[in-house]
Amino acid sequence: xxxxxxxxxxxxxxxxxxxxxSVTPADAGALDVLEQALTALGFAxxxxxxxxxxxxxARLGTAAPVFCFAGHTDVVPPGPEAAWTHPPFAADIxxxxxxxxxxxxxxxxxxxxxxxxxxxxxxxxxxxxSIAFLITGDEExxxxxxxxKLLEAVHARGERFDHxxxxxxxxxxxxxxxxxxxxxxxxxxxxxVTGRQGHVAYPDKAENPIPPLLALLSRLTARRLxxxxxxxxxxxxxxxxxxxxxxxxxxxPESAQAKFNIRFNIAHDGDALKRWIEDEAAGVGADFxxxxxxxxxxxxxxxLTDNPAFTDLLKSxxxxxxxxxxxxxxxxxxxxxxxxxxYCPVAEFGxxxxxxxxxxxxxxxxxxxxxxxxxxxxLERYFEAFA
Numbered sequence: 001x002x003x004x005x006x007x008x009x010x011x012x013x014x015x016x017x018x019x020x021x022s023v024t025p026a027d028a029g030a031l032d033v034l035e036q037a038l039t040a041l042g043f044a045x046x047x048x049x050x051x052x053x054x055x056x057x058a059r060l061g062t063a064a065p066v067f068c069f070a071g072h073t074d075v076v077p078p079g080p081e082a083a084w085t086h087p088p089f090a091a092d093i094x095x096x097x098x099x100x101x102x103x104x105x106x107x108x109x110x111x112x113x114x115x116x117x118x119x120x121x122x123x124x125x126x127x128x129x130s131i132a133f134l135i136t137g138d139e140e141x142x143x144x145x146x147x148x149k150l151l152e153a154v155h156a157r158g159e160r161f162d163h164x165x166x167x168x169x170x171x172x173x174x175x176x177x178x179x180x181x182x183x184x185x186x187x188x189x190x191x192x193v194t195g196r197q198g199h200v201a202y203p204d205k206a207e208n209p210i211p212p213l214l215a216l217l218s219r220l221t222a223r224r225l226x227x228x229x230x231x232x233x234x235x236x237x238x239x240x241x242x243x244x245x246x247x248x249x250x251x252x253p254e255s256a257q258a259k260f261n262i263r264f265n266i267a268h269d270g271d272a273l274k275r276w277i278e279d280e281a282a283g284v285g286a287d288f289x290x291x292x293x294x295x296x297x298x299x300x301x302x303x304l305t306d307n308p309a310f311t312d313l314l315k316s317x318x319x320x321x322x323x324x325x326x327x328x329x330x331x332x333x334x335x336x337x338x339x340x341x342x343y344c345p346v347a348e349f350g351x352x353x354x355x356x357x358x359x360x361x362x363x364x365x366x367x368x369x370x371x372x373x374x375x376x377x378x379l380e381r382y383f384e385a386f387a
Contacts (some may be wrong), residue, residue, distance in 0.1 A: 005041045007118035010372045011098070011365055013037055014111035015091035018100035023077050024141035025052040030073035030107070031137065037114050038133060041121060048153050050145035053138040057154050060117070061130030065162040065386040067379065068132040069113040070147070070340060071350075072139030075102040076357050083359050097362045105356035108368045109167030110135070116375030124380070128387035131379070132161065139336050143299075147336040151343055161344040162386065163310050165378065166337050169353030175367050175374070176322035180348035181311050182231060182330040183338055185302035187262040187273055191216060191281070195290040197254040206252040210244065212288045213256045217242075219280045225264065231304055231330050232265035265330070270298030300338035304330065307345040313385055314347055317377040321370070349374075 013033070020030035031054055035045045043058040053074075059066075078088035078101045086092040086099040093099075098108065117131055134154075138146025171177040193213045198206025217239055225235035239260045246253035262273060274296045285292045305311060311328060318326045326349075340346040351371060355361045 005118060005121060007122050008037050008041075008111075008115045010111045010115035010368050013114060014098055014103070014108045014368055015093075017073065017107035017111060018091035018098065018102050019089055020073070021089045022074050022102070022137065024074040025138060025145070027054045027073070027137050031056045031135065034073065034110065034114070034135060041114070041118055043133070048150050050149045053136070053141075053145035055137060055146060055150045056133065056135040057150060057159070058133040058135075059130055059159070060132075061127055063129050065382075066130040066132055066160060067127075067382050068134055068161040068164040068344070069167065070134040070164050070336065070346075071106050071110050071113070071167040072136045072146070072336065073102075073107060073110065074137045074140050075105070075107075076140050079359055085360050088361075093365065096366065097364050098368070099360065099362040101361055103361050103363045104169045104351050104353055105361070106167050106169060106350055108363050109169070109350035109371060112368050112372040112375055113167055115372045116379060119372070119376045120379045124383075127379070128383045132159070134164070134340075136336065143336065148339045151339055155343065163307075163382070164340050164344050164346040165314070166335060166340065166346060166348040167350040168335050168337075168348045169351045169356050170332075170348050171350070171352045173352060173354070175352060175370050176318050176324050176326055178329050179311065179314055179318070179326045180330060180332070180335075180337070181328045182266075182304035183300065183302065183332070183334055184232065184235070184263045184265055184330060185268070185270060186299045186334050187264065187270055188297045188299060189260045189262070189277060190295040191258045191260075192255060192293045192295070193257070193290065194255045194293070195252070195288075198252045200250045200252055203252065207288070207290045208252045209254070209256040209290060212284050212290070212292065213242070213258055216281055216284045216292065217258055217260075219284065220260065220277065225262070226267040229265040229267050231328060232302070233331060235262065235264040235268060237262045264302055266302045266304055268302065270301055274298070300334045303338065303341045305341065305345050305347055309385070310345050311347055313381050314349060314378060317381050318349070318374055321374045321377055
């Protein structure tokens with residue numbers, strides 16, 4: 001006689017995950033912990049190592065629809081460990097909170113996901129469709145050998161997803177505040193202006209790179225990119241560094257460099273922004289007897305998940321469990337949802353992110369329990385609606 005799988009305890013699982021010091025790109029056993037828990041629930045698990053990064057794909061069931069949980073087990077460095085109230089990888093429970101690197105971002109939510117699946121199986125049996133887990137070890141790093149390559153690999157072998165929920169810490173103050181239904185795009189820019197070094201008393205024999213650099217930055221920062229878009233705040237360009245490295249007062253430097261970032265909404269795309277920057281650089285360079293070089297990298301395009309059937313389901317599940325309606329927003333930084341959106345509708349919902357990446361990262365035990373209940377309700381509503 002077969003017995004149903006034992007339901008995982010989200011708190012115990014979160015502690016085991018936190019105790020693995022999986023600072024990008026090291027896995028340190030975090031995926032082993034997760035694979036063991038998912039295998040016990042009946043998932044077929046496959047590891048996908050790319051370079052130094054290990055990734056995990058797991059699936060329960062063979063039929064559609066396929067609901068995918070996505071996230072990452074890698075974490076940022078803890079910083080000075082002596083500054084922590086509790087050791088960053090001890091996963092101590094104190095003051096009704098779990099302390100440790102990754103508690104909020106995002107091992108706590110991964111534990112809640114696994115526990116929710118266990119509860120769903122215990123209450124309803126095998127899902128009326130399939131549940132998948134897409135877990136990377138490279139979200140906090142370059143994001144080269146993680147979710148992007150993992151998606152390509154599983155898609156090549158025939159895996160398809162109908163909807164995906166990423167467990168990033170989306171909530172600013174309380175679990176249930178916010179569901180992310182899109183993300184702003186991000187463009188990193190480096191401007192290097194090369195002139196000709198010379199004596200300040202003989203400017204006619206030199207070509208100062210600083211005035212054209214400042215002129216180009218003035219052109220870029222003077223433009224109001226937009227006034228916002230539905231679910232998006234206005235796009236913004238921020239200059240993050242201006243470097244000359246010229247110590248003497250009497251030398252015109254040979255080169256000057258600046259760095260900037262643009263966080264943009266769906267009113268723009270990366271290629272159009274690149275063309276605008278290139279045009280402005282060409283305009284400044286027309287009167288400059290030197291060289292203006294641009295290094296422009298789009299790390300993610302802006303996107304909005306316009307899928308009310310899915311986002312309304314998520315919102316309703318949160319309301320049923322918490323009694324409050326979450327805002328549907330797109331703020332914050334980038335996430336691996338920027339890769340997943342090319343494969344299926346995707347949204348993000350997890351724990352409170354107030355202490356993520358900080359010394360003394362921690363989350364209330366009650367929040368992980370609450371998030372587990374929300375994920376349980378999401379699974380119930382999902383297979384009721386789409387199966």
